[in-house]
Amino acid sequence: MSSKCQFANGTAAVAVLGLIGGLYATGVDASASAPSDAPHTVQPKDTRGFVVTYFQTAHSFALTKQSEECPDGFTPGLQEVVLDSLPPGRLKDHVAKSMGDRISWAIRSSDPRMCLEPQDFTMPVSKEVQSTVAYGDNLDGVTTEDDPGTANSCAHRKFHGPTGELVDNQFYRAFGCVHAFNGNVAYSGNLIEDQHHAGRKDGEMTILIEVTGVTDDRNSGNVKVGFYSSPDATPYDGQGKPMQRASLSVSDNPRYRAMAHGRIVNGVLTTDPVDVHFYFNAVAPHKDSEEYFIRAARLRMELRPDGSAKGRMAGYWDVEKAYNTLFAHSFPRDLLAEASFGYTCPSAYAALHKYADGFRDPKTGECSGISTVYDVEATQAFVIHPKEDTAALAVTTTSNR
Amino acid sequence: MKLKSIPFVCIAGALLAASAAVGVYLAFLSPGEPAARGGPAVMRRISEAQYRRSIADIFGADIKIAGRFEPEARREGLLAVGSSKVGLSATGFEQYYNLARDISTQVVDEQHRSLLPCKPQALNAPDDACTLTVLRRFGLPLLRRPPTEARLAELVEIAHKTTEEHQDFYAGLKMALVGILASPDFLFRVDLAGAGQDRPEQISLDDYSKATRLSFFLWNATPDAELLAAAARGDLERRSGLTAQVDRLLASPRLEDGVRAFFSDFLGFDEFDHLEKDGAIYPAFSPKVAQDAKEQTLKTIADLLVARRGDYRELFTNHDTFLTRRLGMIYGVPVDSRTGWDRFRFPADDPRGGLLEQVSFTALHSHPGRSSPTLRGKAIRELLLCQTVPAPPNNVNFAVVQDTNNPNFKTARDRLTAHRTEPTCAGCHRIMDPSGLALENFDGAGQFRPTENGTAIDTSGELDGQKFADAAGLGRALHDDPLAAACLVGSVYRYAVGRLVAPGERDWMTWLTKSFTSDGCRLPDLMRRIALSRAFYAVSGTPRGTQSAAVVPGTGSEEKRE
Numbered sequence: 001m002s003s004k005c006q007f008a009n010g011t012a013a014v015a016v017l018g019l020i021g022g023l024y025a026t027g028v029d030a031s032a033s034a035p036s037d038a039p040h041t042v043q044p045k046d047t048r049g050f051v052v053t054y055f056q057t058a059h060s061f062a063l064t065k066q067s068e069e070c071p072d073g074f075t076p077g078l079q080e081v082v083l084d085s086l087p088p089g090r091l092k093d094h095v096a097k098s099m100g101d102r103i104s105w106a107i108r109s110s111d112p113r114m115c116l117e118p119q120d121f122t123m124p125v126s127k128e129v130q131s132t133v134a135y136g137d138n139l140d141g142v143t144t145e146d147d148p149g150t151a152n153s154c155a156h157r158k159f160h161g162p163t164g165e166l167v168d169n170q171f172y173r174a175f176g177c178v179h180a181f182n183g184n185v186a187y188s189g190n191l192i193e194d195q196h197h198a199g200r201k202d203g204e205m206t207i208l209i210e211v212t213g214v215t216d217d218r219n220s221g222n223v224k225v226g227f228y229s230s231p232d233a234t235p236y237d238g239q240g241k242p243m244q245r246a247s248l249s250v251s252d253n254p255r256y257r258a259m260a261h262g263r264i265v266n267g268v269l270t271t272d273p274v275d276v277h278f279y280f281n282a283v284a285p286h287k288d289s290e291e292y293f294i295r296a297a298r299l300r301m302e303l304r305p306d307g308s309a310k311g312r313m314a315g316y317w318d319v320e321k322a323y324n325t326l327f328a329h330s331f332p333r334d335l336l337a338e339a340s341f342g343y344t345c346p347s348a349y350a351a352l353h354k355y356a357d358g359f360r361d362p363k364t365g366e367c368s369g370i371s372t373v374y375d376v377e378a379t380q381a382f383v384i385h386p387k388e389d390t391a392a393l394a395v396t397t398t399s400n401r
Numbered sequence: 402m403k404l405k406s407i408p409f410v411c412i413a414g415a416l417l418a419a420s421a422a423v424g425v426y427l428a429f430l431s432p433g434e435p436a437a438r439g440g441p442a443v444m445r446r447i448s449e450a451q452y453r454r455s456i457a458d459i460f461g462a463d464i465k466i467a468g469r470f471e472p473e474a475r476r477e478g479l480l481a482v483g484s485s486k487v488g489l490s491a492t493g494f495e496q497y498y499n500l501a502r503d504i505s506t507q508v509v510d511e512q513h514r515s516l517l518p519c520k521p522q523a524l525n526a527p528d529d530a531c532t533l534t535v536l537r538r539f540g541l542p543l544l545r546r547p548p549t550e551a552r553l554a555e556l557v558e559i560a561h562k563t564t565e566e567h568q569d570f571y572a573g574l575k576m577a578l579v580g581i582l583a584s585p586d587f588l589f590r591v592d593l594a595g596a597g598q599d600r601p602e603q604i605s606l607d608d609y610s611k612a613t614r615l616s617f618f619l620w621n622a623t624p625d626a627e628l629l630a631a632a633a634r635g636d637l638e639r640r641s642g643l644t645a646q647v648d649r650l651l652a653s654p655r656l657e658d659g660v661r662a663f664f665s666d667f668l669g670f671d672e673f674d675h676l677e678k679d680g681a682i683y684p685a686f687s688p689k690v691a692q693d694a695k696e697q698t699l700k701t702i703a704d705l706l707v708a709r710r711g712d713y714r715e716l717f718t719n720h721d722t723f724l725t726r727r728l729g730m731i732y733g734v735p736v737d738s739r740t741g742w743d744r745f746r747f748p749a750d751d752p753r754g755g756l757l758e759q760v761s762f763t764a765l766h767s768h769p770g771r772s773s774p775t776l777r778g779k780a781i782r783e784l785l786l787c788q789t790v791p792a793p794p795n796n797v798n799f800a801v802v803q804d805t806n807n808p809n810f811k812t813a814r815d816r817l818t819a820h821r822t823e824p825t826c827a828g829c830h831r832i833m834d835p836s837g838l839a840l841e842n843f844d845g846a847g848q849f850r851p852t853e854n855g856t857a858i859d860t861s862g863e864l865d866g867q868k869f870a871d872a873a874g875l876g877r878a879l880h881d882d883p884l885a886a887a888c889l890v891g892s893v894y895r896y897a898v899g900r901l902v903a904p905g906e907r908d909w910m911t912w913l914t915k916s917f918t919s920d921g922c923r924l925p926d927l928m929r930r931i932a933l934s935r936a937f938y939a940v941s942g943t944p945r946g947t948q949s950a951a952v953v954p955g956t957g958s959e960e961k962r963e
Binding site: 043238241245383384 | 680684685726729733734735736737746747748
């Protein structure tokens with residue numbers, strides 16, 4: 001039963017076998033067998049996993065002077081709208097109040113249903129961006145600046161990218177002149193996005209990207225790219241930096257999983273278009289209406305030797321989801337936001353529909369997606385799939401291309 | 402109640418009073434087992450873990466134990482040996498007294514009262530019979546032997562007077578329980594011994610001391626009711642009775658507790674309580690990672706040595722382990738479980754495999770902001786091979802070693818090579834560094850790194866003549882080193898008896914080591930062989946009637962290190 005062990009250097013253990021062997025371990029296999037349940041092991045060599053650490057609409061405002069971007073000024077916010085509705089005598093009194101008092105007063109003066117049912121209200125529409133340069137991607141393939149639209153897209157004007165190419169970015173056109181989305185503005189600039197970013201750091205929206213089939217980190221002609229939401233929070237170190245090599249689980253809900261074909265060329269990963277849902281659980285227990293739903297999304301991301309990645313994702317942001325995610329959280333936060341950040345819910349809702357340029361309904365001719373580009377940063381992570389998720393997701397393609 | 406009124410029996414008095422029950426020496430030896438005359442009787446203060454376990458076993462796991470414990474002392478490599486060298490300071494006793502009061506308060510409160518074996522006839526009047534029943538019920542497991550009648554009478558009287566004073570039966574009962582919990586008989590494990598009936602020339606532990614030594618050795622816990630009953634019947638004096646109890650304890654899941662307690666001591670895991678890392682250098686390392694790292698190693702050990710009955714030396718080459726997600730970030734591997742532990746296997750060619758490459762070793766034996774081949778090599782020598790490395794001279798200049806940014810010395814090997822030009826340093830570093838440098842692929846937090854300051858790390862080295870290329874080779878060298886197995890055997894025995902190996906035990910230790918290796922280095926077999934040996938229960942010295950730890954202190958010289 002007991003096995004005599006020999007020292008490799010030739011020192012033989014003294015044999016007292018047989019004399020003591022019967023004392024114990026009868027019926028026990030003395031050899032150390034391998035664990036019965038299969039242990040997990042290291043990540044496959046052809047897999048690269050990432051957790052997204054930064055995901056915000058790209059800062060196209062940084063490409064242009066503000067005077068060229070918004071020559072007509074910025075979109076009026078709730079407090080400006082309410083103040084403008086006052087007769088001159090009363091206006092003077094309110095202008096003299098502090099900012100906080102004016103905001104409180106504006107909220108009290110407004111209909112609390114305004115953000116929940118924005119279509120029932122009429123407000124001044126957003127002031128659109130006038131500049132010609134923006135980040136983006138040519139989503140509908142039209143190569144003229146005045147895009148007449150296609151069977152799947154609506155007419156709109158294209159921007160020029162930083163290197164001159166024609167790109168679509170109607171989200172920037174619609175909201176680039178809104179205080180809350182323009183980082184050039186000292187007061188509340190980019191505040192909504194910053195709030196969302198802080199929420200993501202708290203685990204309210206964790207996005208995983210997994211690249212499989214990597215034969216070479218610099219050049220792999222045929223890879224699969226999975227996009228997943230995760231219920232786990234990204235770990236951060238004491239200095240506020242995202243930590244590498246965290247294991248993060250893929251959502252159990254197949255809705256939040258998508259996969260696209262892709263390729264790596266000179267260290268840059270690009271994917272074919274794919275529809276992606278990323279859940280966003282910022283305010284209340286998750287509801288499907290509060291999520292990022294980006295159709296025909298395509299990723300272009302540089303894979304760096306240190307395990308990080310940086311790039312952009314372009315696609316059509318579903319306008320209803322975008323409204324819910326950005327503007328219609330729940331009363332009174334929505335009103336507080338619109339009073340503080342320079343927009344009104346009805347104007348934002350109207351702008352999303354007005355500038356929507358993708359996923360055209362052939363019957364109504366209206367588009368339900370607005371071209372948007374997001375800055376993406378990611379760091380190395382391990383993507384953990386649910387145990388029952390044995391069948392790989394089929395690679396899907398969007399119907400818009 | 403003031404301290405001076407505690408029913409405190411002085412150590413010597415308790416020992417002498419309780420030593421009426423004297424065991425007899427086992428009249429049998431295992432085949433081939435040399436005779437051993439044992440070592441001195443010892444008196445060991447129970448550790449914090451043992452204290453907590455005792456209270457949980459006897460009164461229930463929901464009894465809260467909040468307080469400070471006297472610090473433990475490591476002697477000759479083990480806290481277990483140090484436990485027989487420590488006393489109890491006045492401040493320390495006050496802490497134990499407060500613990501005893503808090504615990505007793507909970508035991509008699511309305512929530513736990515139903516667990517007591519009787520109810521008083523009146524809540525506001527003494528009930529000596531009920532008090533006595535309770536004290537007999539809990540006194541036996543707490544003191545690990547039946548309290549003497551005189552002691553019981555003293556405690557009943559205290560309870561009686563306190564009840565009358567407070568018009569509250571449970572207030573009186575509480576004070577009687579405090580008397581037990583604050584007594585040295587509970588706080589110390591005292592060896593009581595005497596001449597054997599059939600071998601009057603040999604002193605041996607009495608039955609209850611045997612039971613106590615056995616239970617703490619195998620379970621790290623106070624003897625359970627069945628073991629105490631066996632002691633009361635005299636079963637432990639007979640081969641069959643002792644074997645039945647030893648095998649029962651070995652077959653219990655609680656054996657894992659005993660094995661974990663030994664390795665926590667053997668590997669110096671109490672140092673985790675003081676482990677700190679520079680967060681700016683090792684942001685992934687946190688106190689929770691440190692606790693997980695300790696637990697990872699203990700789970701690995703329990704799995705290999707207890708669950709799978711594996712060869713002890715495979716700990717140095719074994720690639721199976723357990724990980725949490727926190728540890729996964731240190732090791733750089735995926736971990737499935739969101740909150741718990743995953744069984745994990747490193748590939749055969751992975752540099753992370755055995756005990757030496759685990760975070761519990763590489764991070765524990767490093768500096769807060771950098772790795773340390775010297776500390777790691779020292780730990781290999783002292784912890785795993787039971788060798789002694791002299792302390793460095795007081796006037797050593799460590800500047801070269803500490804400067805990890807020196808462009809002329811990019812790796813630890815470069816820095817230590819420069820440092821070793823000091824003749825006073827060279828000797829010791831020669832026995833520590835070659836093995837420690839093999840682990841340089843692991844930084845101060847235990848994270849793998851192929852380079853340091855952009856320079857590839859040379860992990861080659863040698864251990865007592867056996868050369869290797871990397872950490873895996875070092876693991877194999879330790880696996881094959883006879884000293885590693887001998888060190889474990891000596892440490893397990895010293896841990897079991899709470900003292901150094903006595904001169905008269907040298908032949909027996911040699912036999913024990915050879916038996917261990919010839920059996921495949923199975924730890925449970927080693928523990929069983931010790932638990933069934935007469936050496937384990939023998940006490941050195943000349944019989945002079947009843948003996949105890951207090952009256953037979955350390956007869957015979959003790960070896961410096963086995």
